[in-house]
Amino acid sequence: MNIIHRKGWEIPERLATPEHLFLNRRALMTGAAAIGAGAMLPAVAFAQGKDPSAGLYPAPRNELYKLDRALTEESVTSRYNNFYEFGSTKAIADAAQKLAVRPWTIKIDGLVEKPRDVDIDSLLKAMKLEERLYRLRCVEGWSMTIPWTGFPMKNLVDFARPLSGAKYVRMETFMDPKIAPGQRQAWYPWPFVDGCTIEEAANDLSFMVTGAYGKPAANQFGAPLRIHQPWKYGFKAVKSIVRISFVTERPKGFWEALQPAEYGFWANVNPEVSHPRWSQATEEVLGTRERVPTLLFNGYGEFVADLYKGKEKERLWA
Ligand code: MTE
Numbered sequence: 210m211n212i213i214h215r216k217g218w219e220i221p222e223r224l225a226t227p228e229h230l231f232l233n234r235r236a237l238m239t240g241a242a243a244i245g246a247g248a249m250l251p252a253v254a255f256a257q258g259k260d261p262s263a264g265l266y267p268a269p270r271n272e273l274y275k276l277d278r279a280l281t282e283e284s285v286t287s288r289y290n291n292f293y294e295f296g297s298t299k300a301i302a303d304a305a306q307k308l309a310v311r312p313w314t315i316k317i318d319g320l321v322e323k324p325r326d327v328d329i330d331s332l333l334k335a336m337k338l339e340e341r342l343y344r345l346r347c348v349e350g351w352s353m354t355i356p357w358t359g360f361p362m363k364n365l366v367d368f369a370r371p372l373s374g375a376k377y378v379r380m381e382t383f384m385d386p387k388i389a390p391g392q393r394q395a396w397y398p399w400p401f402v403d404g405c406t407i408e409e410a411a412n413d414l415s416f417m418v419t420g421a422y423g424k425p426a427a428n429q430f431g432a433p434l435r436i437h438q439p440w441k442y443g444f445k446a447v448k449s450i451v452r453i454s455f456v457t458e459r460p461k462g463f464w465e466a467l468q469p470a471e472y473g474f475w476a477n478v479n480p481e482v483s484h485p486r487w488s489q490a491t492e493e494v495l496g497t498r499e500r501v502p503t504l505l506f507n508g509y510g511e512f513v514a515d516l517y518k519g520k521e522k523e524r525l526w527a
Contacts, residue, residue: 266338268358270356278344280355282496289495290429295308295390296390302427305427307388307389308388310329310449312328314327316454320371322371338419342356344508347444348443350491361416362378371407375457377407377459379453380452381402381447381454398466399463402447403445403464404462405438415436417434418434431448435449444463471484473527478506
């Protein structure tokens with residue numbers, strides 16, 4: 210086995226510089242033109258091949274979140290995806306293009322001051338977008354590193370104005386078996402849902418993703434809205450969210466409902482706790498030929514370890 214032990218922060222900065230920083234002036238002008246397109250009705254703009262939010266990208270990078278490795282090329286990350294609605298292989302990118310991501314409405318309900326439906330472009334206008342370089346660790350033993358764009362989940366919580374009884378945030382994906390062949394497979398517990406505690410949602414690291422690589426997220430990444438909590442295994446990262454509910458009961462995630470012996474609620478990354486089918490000690494860094502040691506909380510312990518103090522008796526890992 211080819212395990213390379215690299216100390217954190219050892220890579221040259223140029224390796225962590227995403228493509229959009231190399232945009233030339235002409236590309237920036239195109240971006241400015243897209244802001245004009247944002248004034249068009251979203252569905253009309255989309256039918257004409259323009260994402261109405263394109264002018265919001267690239268967003269300024271939040272430099273707080275550093276990487277210990279190079280970004281993974283978009284040509285790799287956008288062609289190796291888990292999105293079971295579109296198939297159980299990693300090659301779902303083409304099938305996922307069937308999902309119409311405009312118009313797109315997100316229902317905010319449950320224990321909130323005022324339940325409401327919000328259009329994705331209104332939500333984007335209400336939020337300040339930023340870019341963060343985050344790692345993603347899948348329980349299958351691979352990882353990638355992506356420049357996500359989005360906004361802190363805690364801003365979404367503030368926007369939703371939950372009541373004091375709300376303990377968990379439950380997120381749900383679209384349901385449309387006509388375009389998503391996986392949803393015709395009745396043995397899966399559709400629609401895909403998962404969730405986290407209000408405290409986890411309010412943690413600085415919890416991020417609502419709307420873009421990647423300096424532009425609106427491609428469908429296979431979970432457009433137009435997904436979550437990413439980089440200290441947890443990727444299977445918690447609900448894609449293409451249509452409903453966000455504030456609830457008292459712990460939500461049962463898609464994978465936990467399907468196979469409770471293998472998947473739990475907390476699903477924090479821990480190299481010492483194996484999944485029944487995969488050791489978690491190391492991970493293959495996609496796009497390289499390296500396997501590297503996996504880090505506790507995927508290396509984000511300084512931000513999140515406190516969330517789990519006093520919960521040591523629970524099944525905190527996968
Ligand atoms: N969201 C939906 N709606 N459907 C899915 O099948 N798969 C999950 C998660 N979110 C999934 C989903 C799993 S198992 C992983 S590892 C990540 O998405 C993969 O995200 P990526 O394709 O952007 O790497």
